[in-house]
Amino acid sequence: xxxxxxxxxxxxxxxxxxxxxxxxxxxxxxxxxxxxxxxxxxxxxxxxxxxxxxxxxxxxxxxxxxxxxxxxxxxxxxxxxxxxxxxxxxxxxxxxxxxxxxxxxxxxxxxxxxxxxxxxxxxxxxxxxxxxxxxxxxxxxxxxxxxxxxxxxxxxxxxxxxxxxxxxxxxxxxxxxxxxxxxxxxxxxxxxxxxxxxxxxxxxxxxxxxxxxxxxxxxxxxxxxxxxxxxxxxxxxxxxxxxxxxxxxxxxxxxxxxxxxxxxxxxxxxxxxxxxxxxxxxxxxxxxxxxxxxxxxxxxxxxxxxxxxxxxxxxxxxxxxxxxxxxxxxxxxxxxxxxxxxxxxxxxxxxxxxxxxxxxxxxxxxxxxxxxxxxxxxxxxxxxxxxxxxxxxxxxxxxxxxxxxxxxxxxxxxxxxxxxxxxxxxx
Amino acid sequence: xxxxxxxxxxxxxxxxxxxxxxxxxxxxxxxxxxxxxxxxxxxxxxxxxxxxxxxxxxxxxxxxxxxxxxxxxxxxxxxxxxxxxxxxxxxxxxxxxxxxxxxxxxxxxxxxxxxxxxxxxxxxxxxxxxxxxxxxxxxxxxxxxxxxxxxxxxxxxxxxxx
Numbered sequence: 001x002x003x004x005x006x007x008x009x010x011x012x013x014x015x016x017x018x019x020x021x022x023x024x025x026x027x028x029x030x031x032x033x034x035x036x037x038x039x040x041x042x043x044x045x046x047x048x049x050x051x052x053x054x055x056x057x058x059x060x061x062x063x064x065x066x067x068x069x070x071x072x073x074x075x076x077x078x079x080x081x082x083x084x085x086x087x088x089x090x091x092x093x094x095x096x097x098x099x100x101x102x103x104x105x106x107x108x109x110x111x112x113x114x115x116x117x118x119x120x121x122x123x124x125x126x127x128x129x130x131x132x133x134x135x136x137x138x139x140x141x142x143x144x145x146x147x148x149x150x151x152x153x154x155x156x157x158x159x160x161x162x163x164x165x166x167x168x169x170x171x172x173x174x175x176x177x178x179x180x181x182x183x184x185x186x187x188x189x190x191x192x193x194x195x196x197x198x199x200x201x202x203x204x205x206x207x208x209x210x211x212x213x214x215x216x217x218x219x220x221x222x223x224x225x226x227x228x229x230x231x232x233x234x235x236x237x238x239x240x241x242x243x244x245x246x247x248x249x250x251x252x253x254x255x256x257x258x259x260x261x262x263x264x265x266x267x268x269x270x271x272x273x274x275x276x277x278x279x280x281x282x283x284x285x286x287x288x289x290x291x292x293x294x295x296x297x298x299x300x301x302x303x304x305x306x307x308x309x310x311x312x313x314x315x316x317x318x319x320x321x322x323x324x325x326x327x328x329x330x331x332x333x334x335x336x337x338x339x340x341x342x343x344x345x346x347x348x349x350x351x352x353x354x355x356x357x358x359x360x361x362x363x364x365x366x367x368x369x370x371x372x373x374x375x376x377x378x379x380x381x382x383x384x385x386x387x388x389x390x391x392x393x394x395x396x397x398x399x400x401x402x403x404x405x406x407x408x409x410x411x412x413x414x415x416x417x418x419x420x421x422x423x424x425x426x427x
Numbered sequence: 428x429x430x431x432x433x434x435x436x437x438x439x440x441x442x443x444x445x446x447x448x449x450x451x452x453x454x455x456x457x458x459x460x461x462x463x464x465x466x467x468x469x470x471x472x473x474x475x476x477x478x479x480x481x482x483x484x485x486x487x488x489x490x491x492x493x494x495x496x497x498x499x500x501x502x503x504x505x506x507x508x509x510x511x512x513x514x515x516x517x518x519x520x521x522x523x524x525x526x527x528x529x530x531x532x533x534x535x536x537x538x539x540x541x542x543x544x545x546x547x548x549x550x551x552x553x554x555x556x557x558x559x560x561x562x563x564x565x566x567x568x569x570x571x572x573x574x575x576x577x578x579x580x581x582x583x584x585x586x587x588x589x
Contacts, residue, residue: 190581216504
């Protein structure tokens, strides 16, 4: 790191070290990822007592398990004896959590259940202070409408205060279900991106890249969109061809920038087609919430919302993307697809079709995004050229927060406003 | 005796057909490759192990002829940025097994596919399953299913056809 922290962001200028310096990446872990709330999982992934789900929280292995009392709890996925990871598989069901190494076992509430060969521990802390050998709980763990977040920081903002106005989009995903219930479905697309995590995040409301980056897939999709007779093929082609909207149309797409780096972008694809499938779905939803309720719920027409720093959701398509920074130049993105429980097959197939089109690592849309993200990361290795530009829209949108459009980079400046505060310890 | 000869001829014909199918992909002759499919043909790569149908979960690829044509059109487009540096592949297949069933012939083979792009090399491996029907003096593919040994692993962009 050649540049002092305070000089990495200057209005619309961002220093390349923010994206390409391994020391900054380490500092991000300390100051940002280890302090903020991060999304860790959905309640449907640990639905019944004994169900567990293992993941990571800012690189640390954690384990979420639903207790006999129905309460989910989050622990570090690490035996208190010799440190072995307890749950090896991403998901499973257990009566007790038993370590494979020496057989120590823990109850679903984390307390020490059984220590083999106890006679060797006579008089030691393991015998006299067994409670201190319980699984260590993650400092903070909380749910918003079934979406679970955790934090390594013992103190800080409450989850709802942290989420602020973008919480409505999490709620909206649940409300879209005719039964009011949703579940993770179909597997998880995990995608390796050869770019810093922020390069990806800064693309998510960017209407300005669409034509230049995606012209190849747009043209390809346009070549079949009229000729196909299949509703589902046409939907896939439509999803891809919608990137063809000119800058004048993208400038009409609202983007809103909130505190803590969060933001949302309204839809640029038509998401309520006039056809029998949509009508059947809306009828089913109306049975639960009434016609006004349907308008209210489906009227929140958000393409994607960013819960800074690592979550992006697409409520219209029931997709949730978790950004996992691996190293300064590499990022994994896990994409979860949700199904609306008890909904007609058509709407769930529509959700599946979107995931298979856009979020598969074989997506012909994503291929050109990933190529360009990697080009950014390669280009930023040029330390001799220190600055990148996020100036678009700055003349009228100098403050980080407020109303914006998909043709402005206000949301990037808003992310860096939060980033700078975290990095200085002010958030 | 005659039946044994016929069985061997069929096996050899299928073997040659699958070799051709793989060679067309390795040589980037995607138009000719697509011609090997029946009009209702499907190319399917499940995301999860043990998936019986595309409707049961998400798929890395779940593409009919039109979607494959779209994929190939993008590959050939001059601004397919991800294809600017050519991607090369080389496949080896083996363990060919053939089952002659009522509706179609099912052939399975193990494959090892090496991909090179931008000075990087990676391996895809797994099982090909072809459902095919006789067509003139050859066959048409009704479905090519690809089960990757690491189907549920994290992947960098997959721009090739497996």
